[in-house]
Structure formats: C-alpha cells, structure tokens
Amino acid sequence: MSLEKVTGIVLETRDIGEADSLVVVLLETGLKENFLLKGIRKSKRREIVAKEIANLISLVYYHKKNKEVFSIKEISVVNRFEQLKSSYYGFLITNAMIELVNKFIPKNLEQKKIFELLHQALHSLNELGTSPLSLPFFKLRLLQNLGYAPKDFECMYCSQNIFEKRQAFIRSTSFEINCVDCGSVPENHLDILYVMKKMTYVNYKTLITETISENLLNQLDLILNQFIHFQLGFELKSLALLSQLQKSF
Ligand SMILES: [Zn+2]
Structure with missing residues (x-):
C-alpha cells in the first residue's frame, strides 16, 4: 500500500x-x-x-x-x-455535464481526453459565462471524443462533402449523414450540420462571439438529446429538467 x-x-x-x-x-x-x-x-x-x-x-x-x-x-x-454554479441555469448546465460524463464513461477505461474536456468546459463557463451554445457544444465534443459523433461531414453513401449538396439529413439514433442524392431527406439538416462543423473546428471562446440562431441550437440540442437517450436507454434527469426550463422561456 x-x-x-x-x-x-x-x-x-x-x-x-x-x-x-x-x-x-x-x-x-x-x-x-x-x-x-x-x-x-x-x-x-x-x-x-x-x-x-x-x-x-x-x-x-x-x-x-x-x-x-x-x-x-x-x-x-x-x-x-463558484461563478458558474451561482446562477440557476449555470448550476443546471453543470449538473448536466457531470451526469453525462458519469453515465457515458465506464470504470477501468482511461479517458484522459474526457477529463480535459470537462475541466476545460467548467473553466471556460466559469470565466466566460453560459450561453445557449454551452450545452450543445459540450454534448457534441463529448460524443465526438467517445467516437459516437462525426468529425467529418460527408455522405455515408457517396462520401462527398455534405456542404456541396443541396440537402442532407442526419439520423439522431446513429448520427449517420446522407445527402439528397443518396437517400431520403425527411427534413433538411444542412444548417444544423454546418453548426456541428463549426463546433468541431472552432474553439468555444471564438464561437460564442459569432451569431448562431437559437432555433438552430435548439434543433441541434434535440438531435443530441435523442441520441443520448437512445444510447443510454433512459432519459437523463438533468437534461429533462433543462428542456422543461427552455420550453417555459
Ligand atoms: Zn450521397
């Protein structure tokens, strides 16, 4: 010992x-x-x-x-x-990030990148404050680090850059992306995919200075929540609480 x-x-x-x-x-x-x-x-x-x-x-x-x-x-x-936890919204976001990490990472598996992501997120939100971008950004980066969400935005069938296509669709249960030429597009997600690409390649501090429509962020958040729900097999309490709060705004 x-x-x-x-x-x-x-x-x-x-x-x-x-x-x-x-x-x-x-x-x-x-x-x-x-x-x-x-x-x-x-x-x-x-x-x-x-x-x-x-x-x-x-x-x-x-x-x-x-x-x-x-x-x-x-x-x-x-x-x-303390700054982050001092507001109710910040407190809820903190709980959600912690619950996500806790539920997604198993014991006995080294996840150094996830520690760094969580540490950086807590630090940044504490310094810069929260925004509607905070949680979808964290969820996407977490799911990318765990290998669930894509970092390349191309059609799963023709492998072409999705942003050269007129329309595209991302499945919330698998994050599979298809273009309009290769499969059905029940809803055009090109705008959402573009936000996902930005979140992948632009750092948080820079991204919060850009204008991203709250409606797009909510749609992306919904897709991320559906994936998380599907993957875990249950709904996270902290996420359910946050979506209730968003609806009441
Ligand atoms: Zn295609």
Whole structure:
C-alpha cells in the first residue's frame, strides 16, 4: 500500500452509513475511481464542500492494486467553479455535464481526453459565462471524443462533402449523414450540420462571439438529446429538467 496524490473532478457523491461518503471522481489520468471519505458529514465545512459535484479536488489516498474503493487521507478543493454554479441555469448546465460524463464513461477505461474536456468546459463557463451554445457544444465534443459523433461531414453513401449538396439529413439514433442524392431527406439538416462543423473546428471562446440562431441550437440540442437517450436507454434527469426550463422561456 502506498500514499498517492491526485487531482480530479467530483462526478457523484453518496452518503454511506452515519457519517461516511462515497465520492466518484474522474481523475486527471482519465480513470474514474471510487473513494471513501470517512466521517466527512460530521466534520468541518471545508471538507463537506470538497465532495460537492463538479469540484476540482486534490486527494491524498491509500493506493492498493485492484481495489474497488480507496480510502482518502486528505481532501481539498482546488476550484469550485463558484461563478458558474451561482446562477440557476449555470448550476443546471453543470449538473448536466457531470451526469453525462458519469453515465457515458465506464470504470477501468482511461479517458484522459474526457477529463480535459470537462475541466476545460467548467473553466471556460466559469470565466466566460453560459450561453445557449454551452450545452450543445459540450454534448457534441463529448460524443465526438467517445467516437459516437462525426468529425467529418460527408455522405455515408457517396462520401462527398455534405456542404456541396443541396440537402442532407442526419439520423439522431446513429448520427449517420446522407445527402439528397443518396437517400431520403425527411427534413433538411444542412444548417444544423454546418453548426456541428463549426463546433468541431472552432474553439468555444471564438464561437460564442459569432451569431448562431437559437432555433438552430435548439434543433441541434434535440438531435443530441435523442441520441443520448437512445444510447443510454433512459432519459437523463438533468437534461429533462433543462428542456422543461427552455420550453417555459
Ligand atoms: Zn450521397
């Protein structure tokens, strides 16, 4: 057994027994691990804050090979992303990003890129504020990193650049794209595909300075949600809450 020091983002916390907590953390190495925090609910506020979801934390823990749960010796908060969590909308977006990452990445699989994506997203939204672009951008980048969503925008049949075609369609259950010459186009998605391409190749900070119609962003978000729902087999609570909120605007 050895003492290890790591940094990670809190994905989930669960109370265990009288005073202990189980904390699920996505480590900077990209591994998702479970940690046991003994006596935390009886202890000081600083430590209670340390297990709040979406916090970037620093941990010293007892490492042992092939263990399912590691015991924490020390825990501290590196960044709470307080600005982001201070608004209701920001809080909901944060929850949604965390829930997506937690549900999509399995244990025992190194996902360093996903840690970097999540870390960068929390950092950017904390600094720059949220916009209607924030969540669809994150969802698309996450699904691309996991290999589900396309980075090349071409017809799956003729392999031609989709933007040279008059019309195109993207299936929300598979992200397969077809042009009007090769298959049916129940709805023309060229505008949405163009937004997806921008989100793939332009960084967030630059993209929020451009004008993208909110209607297009909502349509893209709907397609992304349908894929996520289909892929996981259930609806994410945080996403359902956000779409209810959008409808009430
Ligand atoms: Zn085609």
